[in-house]
Amino acid sequence: MIHVYIGPTLAPTEPALRTWQLRVRPPARHGDLDDPAIERGHTVVLIDGVYHQAPALRHKEILAAMSGGVRVIGAASIGALRAAELRGHGMLGSGRIYHAYVSGALTGDDEVAVGQAPDGDLDAQTWPLVNLRHILRAAERERILTGRTAALLLQALTEIPYQQRTEPAVRAVCRRIAGSELLLWMRAHRLRDPHWGDVKRADALGALALAQARAPLSVPLGGQLIPVSTGYTRAWANRRAIQEIGGRTLPTTARLAYQQIFDPEFPQVWGRWLEHLAGQDGAVPLGRRLAYLLDDHPDPAAPAAYLVFRPVPDLRDPATTAFLISRETAADRDAVARYAAANTAMRDQVRGFSPEAIADGVASRTLARLWRTGTDPIEDAAAARGFRNAADAVDHMKNFLAGFLADTAERIV
Structure with missing residues (x-):
């Protein structure tokens, strides 16, 4: 294909x-x-x-x-x-x-x-400069333009921002610098071939x-293709990870974020996940890895492993997903779907609403109450649940906040 x-x-x-x-x-x-x-x-x-x-x-x-x-x-x-x-x-x-x-x-x-x-129309509204370069070179070869005039024209066209390089703008510049002969010559070529001068096409x-022609896969200068997997590439790919469950499609990132935020036992799940990762390439225990990074000097105040190791899981991998959301229930999935619907309803009811527009402080205070951190910052608690940092946790909480607050109000009533 x-x-x-x-x-x-x-x-x-x-x-x-x-x-x-x-x-x-x-x-x-x-x-x-x-x-x-x-x-x-x-x-x-x-x-x-x-x-x-x-x-x-x-x-x-x-x-x-x-x-x-x-x-x-x-x-x-x-x-x-x-x-x-x-x-x-x-x-x-x-x-x-x-x-x-x-x-x-x-x-x-x-x-x-x-x-x-x-509006999504894919037609070009402006002329690409590379096509204009090609046309000016052709005009110079056919003696429609002198080399000096062609250079002046190209300089003038280059100075026009690409968003403003419309056909009327191009015609005005050509007419001012080269007169009408160039435009007549271009029109004659276009009448014979509508795609004349279109190098891009x-x-x-x-x-x-x-x-x-099915040419073989190219090999880089180093001699082999090297797999590329970083926290960023996994995060990009995770945004497209979805699963169909019970006749509805749910984003895997939302399902995991729900567990990270609302499951009080998720720090234990994340700890086991870190131990699992540590054993994948050489079976070096996580504690030993941590000690090595800390110069092997025992320190009772040394940070916990989750504060040092913050990997981004690959949610396209079924085994990874199964491990991290192993405690998910049908009620959890219902909540994920319900909270997404709450955001949609809020957009319909409140002009300009979006989860991103919710104040960081509101989401942060909600997390502090859920995680019972008291007056302490939520940074460590967020890391214990596998978030990159507190800001990452806040961003995810915003997606759930409208529905969560509606649920809470109903329970209070």
Whole structure:
């Protein structure tokens, strides 16, 4: 299977996309390569992606996909940028734009960036500078422009922010610096070929051809693909971990967070989990690891293991999930679903409501009461429950707070 991420560069009606081999997706964004539909042996063709209106696809996400046996090809737009940056790590690049970034002829992200409508329309609202460069070089070769005029035009077009490089703006600059002859020449070429001058489109089609040719998985300069797994990559992937239970789909992160917050016995579960991890690679007891980190000097005031070791579990792993939510009950799952519904109801009833907007102090005081920390900060109690820090616990509590307070009020009544 070939997964193609496209937007402004290729229209959805492009004939090259009409094949059973391709799964066409919208412009890539952070988290998209965690899609369970992308399996070992598949190919990803990265052409378009978002990086202004939403978090962009990160390099480590691509590295993680490749370490899992996925071939990744980049071209034309953000795909060319990422391929040039990761060419030494196994990502394949294709096309003129990719090679221009590799050689240093192109350096700026705005060379390939285009503006898009905020309503989700994938058509380009502006001209990419890389296409304009190509057109100006062609005009110089055909003696429509002198080298000096072409350079002046390019400089003027470069100074326009990519979001404002609309067709009227480009025409106005061309008319002011080069007169009408250039515009008439461009129009004549476009009448003969609507895609004339579109280097991005040509590179995208080349990348599709490369993907369908089934070239072998690229090997990085070091000779082998190195699996990429960090706390950050696991946290990204965890956001997409879901399970269907009893006819409803629940995020695994929410189920775990509920246990961390509301199960009074969860610190013991987390302690056993840390011991379990310590025994995975060499069976070195957790206490011994802690002593080693503390220079092997016994100290009665030494911190607890959970204050030193704060791993991010991989919730895509069924065994990990089963271990950490082993005490979950049907009532717990009902509460997770009910609290999510409470947030939805609050959004409908209160204009501008979102869990993120809840004051940190409200969530922190609620946790302090639940965990019975008294006036002490909740930092240590949060670490004992597997949170990265108190702020992490507060962020998770905010997602439950509206429903929890509604439940509490009902019990009081």
